[in-house]
Amino acid sequence: MAALRPFRIALIQLGHIGHDKSQNLKHAQEMIKKAASGGGSKPPNLIVLPECFNSPYGHKYFPEYAESVQFKQGEPYDVQSSKSESVKILSAAAKEHGIWLIGGSIPERDDRDDGKLYNTATVYNPNGELIAIHRKVHLFDIEIPGKITFKESTTLSGGTHLTTFDTDFARIGLGICYDVRFPEMAMIAARKGCHAMIYPGAFNLTTGPLHWKLLQQARAVDNQIFVGMCSPARDLTADYHAWGHSLVVDPLGEVLVESGHDEEIVYADIDPSVFESTRRGIPVTTQRRFDVYPNVAV
Numbered sequence: 057m058a059a060l061r062p063f064r065i066a067l068i069q070l071g072h073i074g075h076d077k078s079q080n081l082k083h084a085q086e087m088i089k090k091a092a093s094g095g096g097s098k099p100p101n102l103i104v105l106p107e108c109f110n111s112p113y114g115h116k117y118f119p120e121y122a123e124s125v126q127f128k129q130g131e132p133y134d135v136q137s138s139k140s141e142s143v144k145i146l147s148a149a150a151k152e153h154g155i156w157l158i159g160g161s162i163p164e165r166d167d168r169d170d171g172k173l174y175n176t177a178t179v180y181n182p183n184g185e186l187i188a189i190h191r192k193v194h195l196f197d198i199e200i201p202g203k204i205t206f207k208e209s210t211t212l213s214g215g216t217h218l219t220t221f222d223t224d225f226a227r228i229g230l231g232i233c234y235d236v237r238f239p240e241m242a243m244i245a246a247r248k249g250c251h252a253m254i255y256p257g258a259f260n261l262t263t264g265p266l267h268w269k270l271l272q273q274a275r276a277v278d279n280q281i282f283v284g285m286c287s288p289a290r291d292l293t294a295d296y297h298a299w300g301h302s303l304v305v306d307p308l309g310e311v312l313v314e315s316g317h318d319e320e321i322v323y324a325d326i327d328p329s330v331f332e333s334t335r336r337g338i339p340v341t342t343q344r345r346f347d348v349y350p351n352v353a354v
């Protein structure tokens with residue numbers, strides 16, 4: 057299992073996500089290059105893109121923008137023969153800059169399973185290898201009268217697996233946006249030894265101010281882990297108005313960095329001593345009463 061070492065994370069709050077997929081990918085490439093340069097400071101070890109970074113966000117767009125990834129857990133993946141343009145571009149970017157990359161999420165089509173569609177995050181190591189994918193488990197189906205109705209399940213299916221992966225600096229759990237509302241996912245990841253949960257996400261102008269920061273602080277404090285969420289920039293000409301405010305929170309629930317709502321790259325330095333001192337000082341990780349309630353993570 058990966059040990060926690062100091063590392064730097066960059067969240068790319070990507071703007072200009074329009075209807076031209078090639079343009080979206082080109083812009084993401086440029087922003088990865090910019091993020092990898094470190095913004096005048098140390099280069100990051102891990103770069104994160106937002107949810108649905110290559111397509112407009114909305115269930116009517118997913119069938120048109122979906123790409124076939126065909127990843128099989130535990131089997132080597134041949135990026136060169138991938139049918140996914142996004143995978144090829146992200147893999148090349150991770151390799152060129154020698155960084156770990158969580159490639160936000162993209163609409164994915166699984167040709168092996170009746171062409172089902174998913175909202176899928178892909179993860180690359182510094183050699184450009186695709187080492188994990190996460191399919192959004194909890195679909196964003198909500199209805200707040202007069203404010204927002206959104207039904208991802210109109211075109212998407214929910215993923216059926218939880219995702220964790222090891223880097224050379226931490227074990228990381230991965231979710232996508234609405235997944236953050238389900239504490240079980242982060243709890244299970246933490247009990248499996250994850251030091252951080254990362255969620256590419258895209259809250260909106262109704263739920264963002266209510267819950268975006270609160271949920272990340274809750275997941276961080278519940279589990280004494282680092283939590284980061286990376287949003288697209290706000291674009292009031294798009295169908296969906298993202299909240300922005302990409303954020304990294306430490307295991308005490310303190311905000312390490314928070315962006316505004318325009319396009320921006322923010323960096324946070326992850327300090328293992330905060331992880332250790334939080335767990336030493338408030339030792340809930342060793343005070344659980346599995347004699348009173350079941351250990352759901354086993």
Ligand SMILES: NC(=O)CC(=O)C(=O)O
Binds near residue numbers: 232233237258260264
């Ligand atoms: N976009 C999402 O998946 C979730 C969201 O906006 C919310 O939970 O609020």
